[in-house]
Amino acid sequence: MNPKLKLLADGQGGVYSRGQAADSGYTPGQIHDRIQDGRWERIRYGQYAEAVDLSHLAPWDQQGLKHRRLVHAVLNSMRPGTVAVSHQSALALHGVPLWGVDLSEVHLSRLDRHRGGRIAGVRHHRGKLTAADLALVGHLPVTTVPRALFEMACTSTFEAAVVSADAVRRHHPIAEPELQRLLDVTEFWPGSPTARSALDFSDPLSESVGESRLRVLMHTHGLPAPMLQVVFTDADGFVARVDFYFPSERTVVEFDGLGKYAGASSEALIQEKLREDRLRALGLQVVRITWADLQDPARLIATIRKAFARA
Template identity: 25%
Template sequence: MTKRGSFGLHQLHDLISTGGSFTVSTARDLGLTRGVDQYRRETGRLGRPHHGLRTTAEPADLLDRARMAGLLLPPGGAIGRRTAADLMEVDPRLPSERGIDLDVECLVPLGATPLRRPGIRSYVTDLEPDEFDTGLGFPLTTPERTLADLLRWLPAHMALAVADRMARRKLVDLDGVEAILDRWHGHRFVRQARRLLDAVEPKSESYGESWLRLRLLDAGFPRPEAQIPILDGGLEIYRLDLGWPDLRIAVEYDGEEFHGSPEQQQHDADRRRDMFERHRWNVVGVGKAHVLGPTLLLEHGVGEMLGLRPRITHRSW
C-alpha cells in the first residue's frame, strides 16, 4: 500500500519554500509530478498564474509577477525594459497609462522561443551575460542595458524622461549605455537612442521638464540650461526650470500637481512679474496641454522670444 506522503511531499514543501512558485518542468525533473497533484488535492493552495507555472499565492505586486515570469525564462534571458525600470523605482508609464499595471517585459536570447503568456511581453534580442544580474532572485537587466533598450523603444519624450530620472538618481553610467548602443550601430532606432542620450540632463526635476526640453531641442533651439538659480545679495531667491541666461529668457513647466489651483497660478504670475520687474527675466509658463498637445504654438511662441524660427513644421511625438 502506498503511504501518505510517499510522492515526495517533503521535497515539494522545500521547493515551494524557496519562493512560493515553481515550474512544472522542475517538479517533473525532481520526480514530484504526483506529489504536486497530491498537494493540490490536500491543500487547494496551488494556483496556475501561467502555463507551466505553479504557485501557492497570487502575485501581489510587480516584483511577484516579475519573479514568476523569471522562472519561465530560457537560459540567458532576463526581465527587462519597462519592468526593469519600474523595479528600479523609475516610472516608465505614458501619461495615459498612469495607475495601471503594465505587462511584465522580458528579453530572451537569439534563437530562443519567446514567452507567450497573458501578462508577459517577450522580445528576442542579443543579451550579454554582464548585462543582467540576479540580485532580486531572478535575472534583471542592468540599469545601462535597461536604459539602452528604453531609449530605442519608448516614445522619445518618455525615453528622455526616464533617462533624466535615472541620471538624476545616479542609477546609471551613461558611458556604459553608449557602449551598448555602439554595439548596435546601424540597428533600428539606435539613431534616436543616441540623440536622446546626448540630451540627458541629470538636473531635470520632473518628467514635464524633460518633455519640454525635448520640444525645444526638436525645434532646433539652442540647448537651454536647467535649474537656473536667480540670486539676490548672494542668496538664491528663485530657480528657473529651463532658460538662456545670456538672453534672460526662461520657460517653465507648470505641472497640474503644483500649479493647478487658482492660488498656485496667482503665485506663479506674481513670481514671474517680480522676475521681470526686478531682475529683467522674461519667464513664460507652459502646461501639459502645451507640451503634449499636437500644435506648434509652443515652438512659435518661444521662437519669437528667442528671435528664431523653429526648424520643424510638424511634431514627431
C-alpha cells in the same frame, strides 16, 4: 489579508497566486468573495493583489505600479532561471520613470533556449546577456539600468527615450566604460540611432517627466538650447532656481508640473507671485508651462517665441 499571505505578497511585489492564497488558509469561497467585492484584483490569470487607491499618483506612476505588479505576476508563474526582466519592464522595476512606452505587455529576455515572440501578453526576447548585463531587484533577475535603458530606447520614440535617459543620468549615472560597452553591443540593433540620439540629448539636470518632454518639444521646434536649473539673485539675495533659461533671449521658462499649486495656501501663492515679480525686475520674461500646454505644441512654442520678441 492574513499575516501569512501578506508576508508572502510583500516579497512578490504585492502579488500572490490563487494557490498561495489557498496555502495561506483562504477557502475558494473566500477568494471568490474578495475578488467579487473588489478587495482583491486580478492581475493576471490566477494571480491577484490587494486593491489600492492610486488616485494620488501621477498617471505615469500609476502605470508603472500596475506594470510592476504585472511583472511579478508573470514571474510568479514561471520556472526560476529561465528569463530576466528586460526593456521597459526592467526600468519599471528599477524605478526609472517611463512615459510614452507600451506597458500592456511584460518584456522578458530568455536565459534558456526558448524561442522569442509574444505569448499571452508577454514579449520574449532572444539576446546574448552577460553577467555585466544582469542584476537583481529583490529576488527577480533583471537587466541592469544601463542595459534596460538601451533596450527600451531602441524600441521607443525619441521623446520616450529622453524621458527615461534624463532620469537614468540623474539617479543612475552610467560609467564611461559601461556606456562604451553598450554602445558597441547595440551598434547594429534596430532603433540604435534613436537610442544614441536620446542619450546624447539627455541631461541629468532635467528633473521631471514634464521638464524632459518640454525640452524635447522645444528642441523639435528649433528653439535655442536653454540652460537648465539656473540660479538668479538680486540685491536682496536668492531669487529663484529656474527650470529653463534662454540667456540670449533673456527669457525664463518654468514648468509648473502636475497640480503644482493645487491646494496651495494663499501665502504660498503670494510668495510665488513675489518670486516672479523679482525675476521680471531683473529684466527677464517669464513663461509658465503646464501639462495642458503640452497638448498644443504650436501654441506653446508661439507663446515662448512671443516672450523672446518682448525681451
